Amino acid sequence: MIDTAVALSPGRNLGGRDLPDGLLAVRAAEGDEEAFAVLVQRHGRPLLDLARCMLGNPQDAEEAVQDAFVSAWRRLPEYRHSAEFHTWMHRITVNRCLTMRHRRPPPLSLDTVAEPAATDAWGQPARSAEQKAATAALVRALGELDTGQRLCWILREVQGLSYKQISHVTRSSEQAVRGRLFRARRSLQEAMGPWR
Amino acid sequence: MTVDRTTTLLDTAAEAALAVPGVAALQPRRSPRTAAAVASTGTDATPKGTRESGIRADRSPDGPGWRIEVRCILSFEGRRALEIAQNVHDRVRAAVISRLAALDAVERVTVEVTVTGVVTRYDLT
Amino acid sequence: MAVDESHAPPPESLGADGTGPKPGAADVPSFADDVVTPCGRLLSRIWEQARDTAQAADPHISSCPHCREAAEGLSAVTAASQALRTGDRPGLEALADRVMNIVRAEVRLGRLLPLADPDRALRIAESAAAKVLRQAADRVPGARAAACRFVPVGDGVDLRVTMTLAAALDRPLPDRIHQVRRSVLRSAGQDLGLAVTAVDITVVDVLEQEPPCRPGLTPGGA
Incomplete structure (x- = not known):
């Protein structure tokens, strides 16, 4: 006891x-x-x-x-x-x-992007205005993605997870993960057309 | 005149309650600033005598007298919540009666104590 | 992983290690909107090789001009996402502090329970009492409380506790439940001063076993 x-x-x-x-x-x-x-x-x-x-x-x-x-x-x-x-x-x-x-x-044009500085708000060496605008366009495009596609893309491209890890987090098959990733990339590629 | 008296009684009650061993703080009401003070220090950082300090003082709904409600957070340190609450009740009541007497007012005082939270050892790690 | 080169591999074999089928296959598109390059490669496969795989699975894709141009199509996206990958990550500590300050100020009192004193109006918020009794249950090795609710009994100050538990299976459940009940009853009486007359316990989950923890060591993060 x-x-x-x-x-x-x-x-x-x-x-x-x-x-x-x-x-x-x-x-x-x-x-x-x-x-x-x-x-x-x-x-x-x-x-x-x-x-x-x-x-x-x-x-x-x-x-x-x-x-x-x-x-x-x-x-x-x-x-x-x-x-x-x-x-x-x-x-x-x-x-x-x-x-x-x-x-x-998010900022739409080059004009609304921040003034030059040694490091930007993100602690990175200052990127060009064009680079910032490109990232802003990407963020906008990400917001328009289907939720599942966006999540797979972020987990893969930003957080660096493997297909297997992503399939666990999202509770879907690796095949489904790859499909969403592909579609996300196509949509983003289209959206980033002007920046090629 | 009544407003001043209420404030006085709030102050008296708050001071008495906070002096009871085992009372960590009075329960703030939806005020992030005072809650932050409670969460970080657990000490008497709340302003006394305001709505934020966890004391309510009203005229009794039934007949003459005052009704004081004390909302407090306890830290045990070897005491029972029941005993701490009893102490709060008795000391606040005594302090308020004494205060009223000093103002030449002899009135009935009822006190209600509500324990709204407990701080345990685990909260401090 | 040997794959018959004459037909597309079945879906289940794809992606196990992130690599695609053996090179040279004229692939059947595996995604509805996939694109086949003039040299017979899937756009999805080209992009996966460019972004997702550590080793070059298909030497053709690395060398063929069509395939390389297709891979190039992602470069704008990749460059623009660099800032998202490496940018300054906001700190979690300040955020967590702010969240918890707000949470603590909005304490959910829930119902108020009577402390065992018939002569004074003394009450304790259900959430505060539940916290203490849950900790009493947690002190029993191999047990963790989940829900803890109170039900008044009769007209006075008596209370019945209803608790759900996650329990390890290294001991017979009735023994563990008995221990938890004793711990909860003792805490109700000696820590709080609540007149608890009964404790109903239901095991709703299995607790994963962990190695015993020596005092002074904190368990690893989840």
Whole structure:
């Protein structure tokens, strides 16, 4: 018979870092903020990458992902677990980005691009105005892609995952992943026509 | 006059509640600024005597007197939530009655205590 | 991976290691909108070789001018996406702090439960009580609480706890459930001062085993 210690003594960290998403989501839905903090740590980076690709700059990406997490916290009691938590978060984030894009479209012309500086807001050596405009056009085109195609493209091209890893994350076959990747590339190639 | 008195009572109640061992903070109401103070330091960084500080002071709906509601966050440190809440109740009530007496007012005071959160060791790692 | 060169390989064999069929095959398009170059290669395959595979699977694609021009078609996209790959990544810490500040200010109180004192109006938010009792359950090795709800019993301060659990299977479940029940009851009485009369426990998930953790070590990140 184990006599478990009642005092909240230090020892094994039971903060929940080892718990699966579904369990954490149930606890967070009941008001457990620590469980939610673990989810934020776990999913924050991929969502920031996604938002950056959809919005074109890190500041907007931070704002979008922050809004997405707060929205998720408020809606957790209604989350029915029919989709995986990361898929649910992905959808919320994409919707948030689309709303922000609608209100604040990425720069359209060379004129609206930032003035020259030694390093730009992204910490890179200053790129030419044309390079920046090209990236802006790419981001716009990414926003227009079908969700599945966009996700596969970002996971492959920005996050460097293999087909196998992408198929796990998206719960689809590698063949489906390759098909979406191909279609995404075709659409993007067309959109980038003027920059060839 | 009533407004001043309410503020006085809010201050009195907040000070008494925060002095009880085991009370980590008062529960802020939807104010990110004060919540940040609670989350980071857990100390008395919330402004006393305001709506944000987790105390409500109303005239009793039934008959003369005051009703004080205290919303607080506890850190256990070896005490039971029940005992901490009882202490909060008793000390706040005593402090408010004493304050009213100093203002030449003898009124009934009822106190309700709601524990809205608990800070455990794990929160601090 | 030997493949009969005279017909297109079946879909299941594609992509296992990211490489396509053996060179020289006159490919049947595997995607509806795929394009076949004059020299008989699939555009999708050319692009995959340019962007996705580590080794050159098809030497023809690397050398043929048609194929190289087709691969060139992606260069604008690749160049424009460079900034997305290597650009400054926003920090997660500041973001996480801001999110948690907002979350903590919007604490979901849920229902209020009576503490066991008939003479004073003392209550505790269900979420706060649940947090403490979940931790009591978590202290039992091989158990992790999921949901924790409370149901009033009678007119007074008595409560019934309903808890769901993830449990490891290295011990008989009834034993583990019993341990959790004892831990939860003890915590309800000694940490909180709640009058819990019963604890209903349902195991809803299997807990993956992990190596025992020595005090002072934190478990690896997920």
